[in-house]
Amino acid sequence: MRIGEPERCDALAELVNIGMGQAGDALARLFDTFIHLSIPRLELVERAQVSAAIAALVDTTGPVVAVRQAFSSRIRGEALAIYSTAGCDTLADLVGYPDVSSDELLLEISNILVGACVGALASQFSLELSFSPPSIMADTTVVGLLDTPQLPWDRALLAEVNFRIVGRAFSCHLLTFWPDESIGVLLHAVDTFLAQL
């Protein structure tokens, strides 16, 4: 990833890691079980490669359900939470609310994950974020998730983390996209963070 010195990428990955830890904690409390957290992956993607990049990160050809949500302040970006359809079918059972629709649960879970993960990053940088209402995309494939020509950026920093429950079909890949002009703000915040060390 060419966004500056390795130390900046490392610092950004560490901040993502802390955000993911808070998201994982929220999920563990909701499900009352242990959540396996991945090691965050960061890469710079061009608009034309974004579907391929997502497919490589999520690594499934099966049907998925995704929740998409934009956020903005001095930085803007969007989050995409991707769940395997098979895992979603067991969701109500996992949470112990058999009467709640799986869409409702997914929106709620995505809200928790995005709020904790992106929110933790924003609070490290003292940014007040506002979130758009989430939209849900059901029964699609990873490649069909984003309408690439409609994306409001040419290049973005893509950060990916994933949450799994050992022995269950449930898994969630949480992707955040930080468009080119937001990367500068992020890196400035990282530099401030590094300078305090």
Place this chain on the structure above:
Amino acid sequence: MSTPILVVDDSAVSRSIVIRSLPRGWDVAITQASNGKEALLALQQKPHAVVLLDLNMPVMDGYEFLEAMNGSELARPIVIVLSGDIQPGAQARVKQLGANAFIKKPVRADTVLDALKNAGVL
């Protein structure tokens, strides 16, 4: 004599934060490792008084490191876990594996000091 400390984290920035959070004026000799496997090698080379351990790492994570250390003949250091993964299950698991303390990231100097005092290192 300097107190030998082993700092284990895959992020160099995070190791640097951990090292800077140690009490000022404390005479320490620091060894760094970027995963559990490197940490085991460091312990085989010489005993350390304290291991400051991250959990989520490639190659060998913090849990696997604790299991491997428990199953070995290595001299047993004080282990303080410093983790971004803060869920109750993570805290319970490392305590069960014999860790002396669990600190949530972002790391703060006062919580590190408290953990070192509680573990009887200071």
